[in-house]
Amino acid sequence: MNIKNNIIEAIGHTDLIKIPSLSELTGSHIYLKCEYQNPGGSIKDRAARQMVLEAIESGQLKPGMTIVEGTAGNTGIGLALVARALGFNMLVVMPKGQSLEKQRLIELYGAQLKLVDPCPFADPNHFYHTAKRLADQQADYWWADQFENTANAQAHYNTTGPEIWQQTDGRVSTVVSVSGTGGTIAGVTQYLKKQNNTIKTWLVDPDGSGLYHYLKTGQFKASGDSFTEGIGIMRAVANFKQAQVDCAINLPDQDLVALSRHLLHHDSILLGSSGALNVAGAIFAAAQGPKNQHIVTFACDLGERSFSKLYNPKFLQDRHISLPPDNIQNLFNRYKTMADLIVTNS
Secondary structure, eight states: OOOOSSGGGGSSOOOEEEOHHHHHHHSSEEEEEEGGGSTTSBTHHHHHHHHHHHHHHHTSSOTTOEEEEEOSSHHHHHHHHHHHHHTOEEEEEEETTSOHHHHHHHHHTTOEEEEEOOOOTTSTTSHHHHHHHHHHHOTTEEEOOTTTOTHHHHHIIIIIHHHHHHHTTTOOOEEEEOOSSSHHHHHHHHHHHHHOTTOEEEEEEETTOSHHHHHHHSSOOOOSOOOOSSOOOSSOOHHHHTOOOSEEEEEOHHHHHHHHHHHHHHHOOOBOHHHHHHHHHHHHHHHHSOTTOEEEEEEOBBGGGGTTTTTOHHHHHHTTOOOOOSOHHHHHHHHHTOGGGOEEOO
16 A cells, blocks of 8 residues: 655655657757645655754654745745645745745645745845844844755755666756755756766756856846746855856846746646746757757746746736747747856756
8 A cells, every 4th residue: 555644744755747748849858847746746845845844853843843935926825835734833934926826825825924025135125034033032042044955956866866877767968946945956957977987967947046046157246137936046045055067157037028928828737927938948948958868847836826927918918928829949949049148067
């Protein structure tokens, strides 16, 4: 009998599916790791479980304590799920303006939700600093600290990387990922490059994030902004420092909007904004590389969590983002001409 003893044992072992239309278009095998299959609906469940279990084992987190975290949403949901399953209280600090779908899920899991005004990281009222300050003020609070807590990356080294290796029978040649805390791209690349150091890693960065510029110049600088949530970093954090990145590209919101509609109409795949950006990055890697690559990327969460933004015509109109004709061939052709915009880590 294959029965899980509790809900957190159901985290991981997500399916890897081939995207038919894009594999045919590009001449490479493009695969999607279905992280929305985790019980909390996102890839962040993996990090949440690992951070909490390590804190319990080390004695930092004891029965009756409250877990505190600052988050754009998915880590808060994952931690709320794990906290409830293991008998802990949960306090989530979130910047205003994130999707209502994520806020409701956090509250459904019984966590306390504190919304704060969005502001630059240097501002002491930033959600990250607010969460740390609240945790420091109470002896029975434990701050998960997903950006600097490397149990985050360890979760993906222990589980996500090995799953990809096994599911592709070791054929994976390319991994494409966005980065929020850096945990996924760090843990997965560390594991896979130990199995085969020729596997190439692509970072795909949205407007408004500084990672692309950081890898290019060594300094964090961003231009424009993006409606993606929980993606992009404007500082060097412990998890991302462990990532083994070969190439990086910056792509605009317009591309992920076009791609999200194509996948929905042609493959019946409903992606969230981070997943759509990941797949755009996978097409880019295919356009810039040889045929017959085995490219793996991530559907980070449920597409319905992006309903109020990515799939909201009024929201997109207000941001001057159009819905172009469904011709993904044009996107692929454009990506073939953009080699000068690639950052390589040599």
